[in-house]
Amino acid sequence: MREIYITISFIFISILNCFGQKQKDEPVTYLDDLSIGWVKDSDTLLFRATSKVLVPIEIYFTSEENKQELNSFLLKPKDSLALLTYFGELPDSIFTARFADSVRVGYFIGHKSLIAPDLDYLYRLPFKSNKKYEVSQSFNDKFSHNSSRSRYAIDFQLDVGEPVFAAREGTVVKVIDWFSKQGGEELIDAANKIVIMHSDGTLASYVHLDFKGSLVKEGEWVERGQKIGISGLTGFTRGPHLHFVVRKERDISIPVVFKGYEGKMLKKGKRYQVVE
Secondary structure: OOOOOOOOOOOHHHHHHHHOOOOOOOOOEOOOOEEEEEEEEOOEEEEEEEEOOOOOEEEEEEEOOOOOEEEEEEEOOOOEEEEEEEOOOOOHHHHHHHHHHHEEEEEEEEOHHHOOOOOOOEEOOOOOOOOOEEEEEOOOOOOOOOOOOOOOOEEEOOOOOOEEEOOOOEEEEEEEOOOOOEEOHHHOOOOEEEEEEOOOOOEEEEEEEEEEEEOOOOOOEEOOOOEEEEEOOOEEOOOOOEEEEEEOHHHOEOOOEEOOOOOOOOOOOOEEOOOO
């Protein structure tokens, strides 16, 4: 999952290579968010996924031949689900090899059936009051806010060590705070972050936080305006800033409106302050 979140890169080959070395009832773990793999239950072969996170996950199958989506599944938080069962005449090894040759698997955090974005919600700017902060990138910025997952992201110029505040109340579903390096694209998955799920199912990411810069834990409820972390300089970035984005299903970013700036898009190079 990319800065959460997430799609995964497809790695069926590594799953199958590991399968013969694992116990038959032990799924192959390959991500922090879930484990997935083939397991044997009596005479039935199961392709099973188990969630490790507090947010729903959408898992999908795609045809290797034409890239068309074949099926999708809702994996509930901390739950397990059999995505496929097989009890035919082919040996297990042949069936799994054929499956790997014809189907790819991916996932997203969140599920479309559980997300209904409240586009009228007025967010709080995610930094401290009584000080203005500059926007270094806004919506549709050509440098890096130009894909569906980042089109509506905003970068605020916070220095290292400055406090970060929740823009909206919700449940903390992901905390990453152990990275310490900053650099090029090779560190795109090495940014510290906090992800908060809102009541409408959307997910807010607060990214590039400091090493050990989280003040909240997974599963914790946070209030709007609560101090949740410390700004830093981690991951793929040219300088210290807070990257803030809200996404719906399939990692699609959505526009947000901040209190005091209704009807306005925050502009690159302009400075803004919290309106309580």
